[in-house]
Amino acid sequence: MLAVWFPPRSELRRPSDRYETATRWAALVVLVLITPLLAACGGARTQQVRDDAAAVRATAHQVEATVIGVSSASSTTADGQPSYDLSVTVRWIEPVGALTAPQVAGGVGPRIGDPWPLWVAPDLTPVAPPATERDAEIQGAVTSIGVLIGAGVALAAAVALVRRMLDRQRMRQWDEDWLAFRRRRNRGAAG
Structure with missing residues (x-):
C-alpha cells in the first residue's frame, strides 16, 4: 500500500508514472482540504433541523x-x-x-x-413532532458522511480517469518503442 503513495525512484520511471503519482497526491490533498467543508455542511444541517424544531415548538x-x-x-x-x-x-x-x-x-x-x-x-x-437534539446531530453527521463519500467517489473517479488516459498514452508509447525495436532488428548485421 505504501508503494502506491511513495513509488521507488527508478530510471525506468516514465513521466506518465510521475503524473499518476502527482494525481494521487493531489486527490489526497483535496480530500484533506475539504474536511472543513464537510464539517460546515454537517453543522449547517444540524442547525437547520434545530431551527425547524424550534419553529414547531414556537407555533405548536x-x-x-x-x-x-x-x-x-x-x-x-x-x-x-x-x-x-x-x-x-x-x-x-x-x-x-x-x-x-x-x-x-x-x-x-x-x-x-x-x-x-x-x-x-x-x-x-x-x-409532526419537533426533532430532538439527538435527531439534529444524527442528521448533521449523516450529511457530513454523505458529502465525504460523495467527494471520495468523485476524487477516486477523477484519479481513475487520469490513470486510464495515462495508460492509453503508455500503450501508444510502448507500441511505438516496440515498432522502433523491430525496425532496428530487421536491418541485419550491417545495420
Whole structure:
C-alpha cells in the first residue's frame, strides 16, 4: 500500500508514472482540504433541523390525547405491497372543547384508552413532532458522511480517469518503442 503513495525512484520511471503519482497526491490533498467543508455542511444541517424544531415548538403545542378508536387501514405501499398500518382515532381537550383527529400508526397498535402524545398547530390540526437534539446531530453527521463519500467517489473517479488516459498514452508509447525495436532488428548485421 505504501508503494502506491511513495513509488521507488527508478530510471525506468516514465513521466506518465510521475503524473499518476502527482494525481494521487493531489486527490489526497483535496480530500484533506475539504474536511472543513464537510464539517460546515454537517453543522449547517444540524442547525437547520434545530431551527425547524424550534419553529414547531414556537407555533405548536403538545397535548396528551387518548386513543378512542383503532381499525386496520387497508392500503398498499408505493411498491404495491399490502400495508399493515393501523388507523388510530384520538381525542384531546382544548380550551375550545374536545377535538378528534385520525392518526396512522405502524407496527403494534395501541389499545383504546392508551395515551397518545400529539403536537397540535394553532389551527388545532395535528403536526409532526419537533426533532430532538439527538435527531439534529444524527442528521448533521449523516450529511457530513454523505458529502465525504460523495467527494471520495468523485476524487477516486477523477484519479481513475487520469490513470486510464495515462495508460492509453503508455500503450501508444510502448507500441511505438516496440515498432522502433523491430525496425532496428530487421536491418541485419550491417545495420
